[in-house]
Amino acid sequence: MRERLLAAEKVQAIEWREGVLHLLDQRLLPLQEIWQSYDSAAAVAEAIRTMVVRGAPAIGISAAYGVLLGVRARVAAGGDWRAALEADFQVLAESRPTAVNLFWALNRMRERLDRLKDGESPVQALESEALGIHESDREANLTMAQLGVELIRKHQGNLQNLLTHCNTGALATGGFGTALGVIRGAYLEGLVERVYADETRPWLQGSRLTAWELANEGIPVSLNADSAAAHLMKTKGITWVIVGADRIAANGDVANKIGTYQLAVSAMHHGVRFMVVAPSSTIDMALESGDDIPIEERDGRELLEVNGQRVAVGVEVINPVFDVTPADLIDFIVTEKGVVERPDAAKMAQLMCRKRLH
Numbered sequence: 001m002r003e004r005l006l007a008a009e010k011v012q013a014i015e016w017r018e019g020v021l022h023l024l025d026q027r028l029l030p031l032q033e034i035w036q037s038y039d040s041a042a043a044v045a046e047a048i049r050t051m052v053v054r055g056a057p058a059i060g061i062s063a064a065y066g067v068l069l070g071v072r073a074r075v076a077a078g079g080d081w082r083a084a085l086e087a088d089f090q091v092l093a094e095s096r097p098t099a100v101n102l103f104w105a106l107n108r109m110r111e112r113l114d115r116l117k118d119g120e121s122p123v124q125a126l127e128s129e130a131l132g133i134h135e136s137d138r139e140a141n142l143t144m145a146q147l148g149v150e151l152i153r154k155h156q157g158n159l160q161n162l163l164t165h166c167n168t169g170a171l172a173t174g175g176f177g178t179a180l181g182v183i184r185g186a187y188l189e190g191l192v193e194r195v196y197a198d199e200t201r202p203w204l205q206g207s208r209l210t211a212w213e214l215a216n217e218g219i220p221v222s223l224n225a226d227s228a229a230a231h232l233m234k235t236k237g238i239t240w241v242i243v244g245a246d247r248i249a250a251n252g253d254v255a256n257k258i259g260t261y262q263l264a265v266s267a268m269h270h271g272v273r274f275m276v277v278a279p280s281s282t283i284d285m286a287l288e289s290g291d292d293i294p295i296e297e298r299d300g301r302e303l304l305e306v307n308g309q310r311v312a313v314g315v316e317v318i319n320p321v322f323d324v325t326p327a328d329l330i331d332f333i334v335t336e337k338g339v340v341e342r343p344d345a346a347k348m349a350q351l352m353c354r355k356r357l358h
């Protein structure tokens, strides 16, 4: 299946070319395909904050390139470049709070710096570390797609109707996706009748990005309002909800795009299986439970306005953009290290001791 999956890789959203980071601007899709270029850590942090690039793995990969750009500039400026670099780590760490892949990538880059040998070029060392982070996310996508497809095949052999939330595809990762990678793989294996894509209010990752990715590849997709999901589970024979994650706590609780929790509750009620697909860089063993995961709140204008047009007045807004799905609502967590069924703290600890499967 690996070769067929590789052949299906079409879209890329992050490119490191000739010392510059290029990002496909996700704020403009699907109407315009415009690439932006970045040559400083602060500019990359701003791109993450404003969601030029988004999706947990893609944020981590971009942050790694951000550190590389920072090191290059600080070393060229001379003096105590390590001390100066702390400002770059900080601005990148403050760009978004929930996806732990950001902090994981920053730690990887810092650890590589700490291992520099005498005379070794910090720029070269960090360039190969950032490229390695990028490439290993791509590999993780391939492994997870194969594991997820096997679960679908094992639990329901025939054509499936799948529901997904947010965007977890090529735009959100270094490869062709986590949850969307499993969905792509299942389609290639002839297991998919239709994909239902939640529009994913308020930023509309589903309408603008997931629908675009799937429709471009001819995968049958219907876009639905988030509030239609329970109704669709009841009436459209949906067998799986498949989503990604931004941070998974040590007990298996999963933070993902706002609306995921209510999907899991509805899925349990309707006997629909619930699969979370995420690389191990999304697992935060330092947090005992999902209660400790910081939940980002974004600007209220995301709700007060539609396309710059005011739609509500005289009201306070609450705009948390992630929620936490308790582990006991989750059937499977699929990672590149393997699959955890009905996650709990002991199973998550066992998983993290394993090596990657590829």
Ligand code: MRU
Pocket: 054, 055, 056, 057, 099, 165, 166, 167, 168, 169, 172, 173, 177, 178, 179, 205, 243, 244, 245, 246, 256, 257, 258, 321
């Ligand atoms: O706010 P976003 O668009 O960065 O949120 C993205 C999600 O919640 C995704 O589901 C998650 O990052 C997994 S992406 C492979």
